[in-house]
Amino acid sequence: MPIIRTRDLRKVFRSPRRVPGAFGALRTLLSREYEEKIAVDGVTMSLEAGELVGYIGPNGAGKSTTIKMLTGILVPTSGEIEVAGVVPHEARTENARNIGVVFGQRSQLYWDLPLVESFELLRAIYGIPQAQYRRNLDAFIELLQMDEFLRTPVRQLSLGQRMRGDFAAAMLHDPKIVYLDEPTIGLDVVAKEAIREFIARINAERGTTIILTTHDLADVERLCSRIVLIDHGHVVFDGDVERLKNAYGKFRTLVLAFDEPVAHPVLDGAELEEADGATARFRFDRNRERADLLIRQASERYRLSDVTLEEPDLESIIRRIYVEGYAQPEETPR
Amino acid sequence: MHLWPAFLRLDGMDGSMKAGVMRMRFAPYVEFAKKAFAREATYRMEVATEVGSLVLRVYLLRSLWTALYAQNAAPMNLPLHSMITYATVALLMSLILEVDGTRLIREKLREGSIATDLMKPISVPFYFFSDGIGQTGLHAVLVIPSLLFSLLLVHIDVPSPAVLGAFALSFALGYCVNFFINFLMNSIAFWTLETFAIQLIVRWVSDLLSGQIIPLMFFPGVLGRLVVALPFAAVYSTPLLIYVGVIPPSGWASAFAVQIAWLVSFAALSSLVWRAGARRVVIQGG
Ligand SMILES: Nc1ncnc2c1ncn2[C@@H]1O[C@H](COP(=O)(O)OP(=O)(O)O)[C@@H](O)[C@H]1O
Numbered sequence: 001m002p003i004i005r006t007r008d009l010r011k012v013f014r015s016p017r018r019v020p021g022a023f024g025a026l027r028t029l030l031s032r033e034y035e036e037k038i039a040v041d042g043v044t045m046s047l048e049a050g051e052l053v054g055y056i057g058p059n060g061a062g063k064s065t066t067i068k069m070l071t072g073i074l075v076p077t078s079g080e081i082e083v084a085g086v087v088p089h090e091a092r093t094e095n096a097r098n099i100g101v102v103f104g105q106r107s108q109l110y111w112d113l114p115l116v117e118s119f120e121l122l123r124a125i126y127g128i129p130q131a132q133y134r135r136n137l138d139a140f141i142e143l144l145q146m147d148e149f150l151r152t153p154v155r156q157l158s159l160g161q162r163m164r165g166d167f168a169a170a171m172l173h174d175p176k177i178v179y180l181d182e183p184t185i186g187l188d189v190v191a192k193e194a195i196r197e198f199i200a201r202i203n204a205e206r207g208t209t210i211i212l213t214t215h216d217l218a219d220v221e222r223l224c225s226r227i228v229l230i231d232h233g234h235v236v237f238d239g240d241v242e243r244l245k246n247a248y249g250k251f252r253t254l255v256l257a258f259d260e261p262v263a264h265p266v267l268d269g270a271e272l273e274e275a276d277g278a279t280a281r282f283r284f285d286r287n288r289e290r291a292d293l294l295i296r297q298a299s300e301r302y303r304l305s306d307v308t309l310e311e312p313d314l315e316s317i318i319r320r321i322y323v324e325g326y327a328q329p330e331e332t333p334r
Numbered sequence: 335m336h337l338w339p340a341f342l343r344l345d346g347m348d349g350s351m352k353a354g355v356m357r358m359r360f361a362p363y364v365e366f367a368k369k370a371f372a373r374e375a376t377y378r379m380e381v382a383t384e385v386g387s388l389v390l391r392v393y394l395l396r397s398l399w400t401a402l403y404a405q406n407a408a409p410m411n412l413p414l415h416s417m418i419t420y421a422t423v424a425l426l427m428s429l430i431l432e433v434d435g436t437r438l439i440r441e442k443l444r445e446g447s448i449a450t451d452l453m454k455p456i457s458v459p460f461y462f463f464s465d466g467i468g469q470t471g472l473h474a475v476l477v478i479p480s481l482l483f484s485l486l487l488v489h490i491d492v493p494s495p496a497v498l499g500a501f502a503l504s505f506a507l508g509y510c511v512n513f514f515i516n517f518l519m520n521s522i523a524f525w526t527l528e529t530f531a532i533q534l535i536v537r538w539v540s541d542l543l544s545g546q547i548i549p550l551m552f553f554p555g556v557l558g559r560l561v562v563a564l565p566f567a568a569v570y571s572t573p574l575l576i577y578v579g580v581i582p583p584s585g586w587a588s589a590f591a592v593q594i595a596w597l598v599s600f601a602a603l604s605s606l607v608w609r610a611g612a613r614r615v616v617i618q619g620g
């Protein structure tokens with residue numbers, strides 16, 4: 001039984017056409033003309049309990065809109081949603097008890113209060129039993145290193161500190177499902193790593209189902225085994241990250257640096273991509289050729305000063321899917 | 335969607351269960367009120383300024399009414415000491431009534447953070463109300479020093495306990511009517527964020543027509559009958575007139591009835607407006 005299920009989920013925003021000029025605001029208010037914007041266009045997906053899925057797409061692809069529909073604060077134009085057995089927008093408060101949400105762009109902490117008081121407020125809001133609250137809070141303080149700024153008003157926290165606070169706030173009530181919408185946006189490398197570690201542990205230790213939207217593919221490479229790629233409101237790929245890499249990234253690049261210039265380097269089984277005399281780049285299908293044999297071949301033919309093997313990165317693969325669309329490439333048996 | 339009265343639905347439970355559920359359901363709101371109190375208390379300068387400015391206004395109004403009464407002794411049979419009592423109590427009431435918990439609606443719509451509240455298992459309007467109660471709590475504490483300082487400047491009549499009780503009840507009803515008037519005003523922000531002009535006008539009109547500054551019986555003829563019929567009268571005028579005895583005990587019941595009628599109608603209207611507004615948010619995405 002999937003814990004999250006959507007079928008043909010669509011959201012069309014309808015907003016009055018803006019009238020420019022004098023009394024524009026008033027005329028906009030009275031206008032009967034609308035513009036329509038299709039934000040999500042037939043998204044069908046399902047998640048099993050305990051999955052950690054990356055929901056990836058360029059800006060404006062419809063990621064946040066999907067998340068908002070899953071939280072119940074946005075009503076779909078059509079299609080079906082079910083989250084932990086409830087339809088979110090029909091049972092907003094019931095759904096709210098099952099989920100935790102972190103929006104990178106927006107804090108749910110209370111601006112004027114010390115961080116810990118926001119946590120206390122959440123304890124009351126969700127009716128978290130004292131023992132559970134203490135246990136979770138202690139664990140999060142340690143994992144997210146929050147002790148130095150626990151009593152600082154949220155207004156005065158750095159972005160990294162605030163995000164850590166927001167993560168703790170979203171998980172205090174042990175939600176079954178957590179939505180993370182661009183949670184690492186604007187963070188430095190250290191803070192990003194701390195957050196990633198936290199996400200991985202929550203998923204592994206508590207079995208929390210997590211949907212993570214991000215523009216930073218390093219988040220995905222580190223955390224997700226499955227990704228759903230979305231573009232213009234459509235799902236263009238849904239599956240294993242490894243499978244995607246395998247299907248699209250069957251090519252490897254062997255970079256050779258020569259001791260003395262080589263005019264026309266050749267390797268059997270590999271295709272010359274680029275050469276400038278001192279270095280050469282060879283591309284090969286990793287399912288057909290073995291890297292170690294190619295390197296041996298190269299070292300028998302040329303005097304090498306350095307050898308590197310480059311893997312295709314997820315980013316370049318995904319960029320190709322957006323341009324070409326996902327056409328299941330034939331998978332060569334190994 | 336049951337956004338508004340969900341927290342009141344307790345039917346079909348036995349007594350002890352009800353008590354437990356009540357405690358659980360109300361716990362978040364008690365906490366909201368406490369936090370609002372704490373938050374307001376951090377603005378110490380503002381608090382001191384408030385007391386200072388209030389005492390100054392007590393002094394000015396005493397001088398003003400004394401001068402006016404020198405021209406025309408006891409207009410409408412309201413002796414000067416009653417008038418000064420009226421004006422001072424009105425100012426003390428304003429400490430509490432100027433709190434506007436529903437300002438949050440407007441602020442949250444502007445920032446787009448209303449979505450965060452809708453993602454919590456709470457009744458959002460009741461959250462605004464409890465936030466307002468918390469702020470009111472702090473302002474109620476301020477009534478004490480304000481009263482003490484005022485007593486150095488003016489004499490205030492203290493009526494019998496029965497009258498004080500009736501005043502307190504009427505004030506509580508007025509407080510709730512005021513909450514819903516504010517709620518409706520701030521809810522305009524669901525449709526247009528340019529609410530400033532409307533707010534300002536309503537503010538001026540209500541200050542004048544609520545009896546906060548001038549007792550409503552001083553308005554002549556038709557105008558007098560009109561302002562008494564407006565809902566603003568339920569906020570200041572009714573409790574104040576009970577306090578100074580212009581509304582005698584025989585008139586209390588009907589005075590409360592009118593206040594309750596306004597309260598019920600505004601609560602119903604607010605509920606409709608909130609549903610429509612929240613619907614807009616969940617359809618249009620804020
Ligand atoms: N409330 C709204 N009203 C009108 N258009 C919207 C609204 N919210 C989002 N959109 C539009 O819908 C599309 C998808 O937005 P969004 O889901 O925020 O994308 P993402 O999170 O993937 O960047 C965008 O083109 C955006 O401009």
Ligand SMILES: [Mg+2]
Pocket residue numbers: 063064065181182
């Ligand atoms: Mg987004």
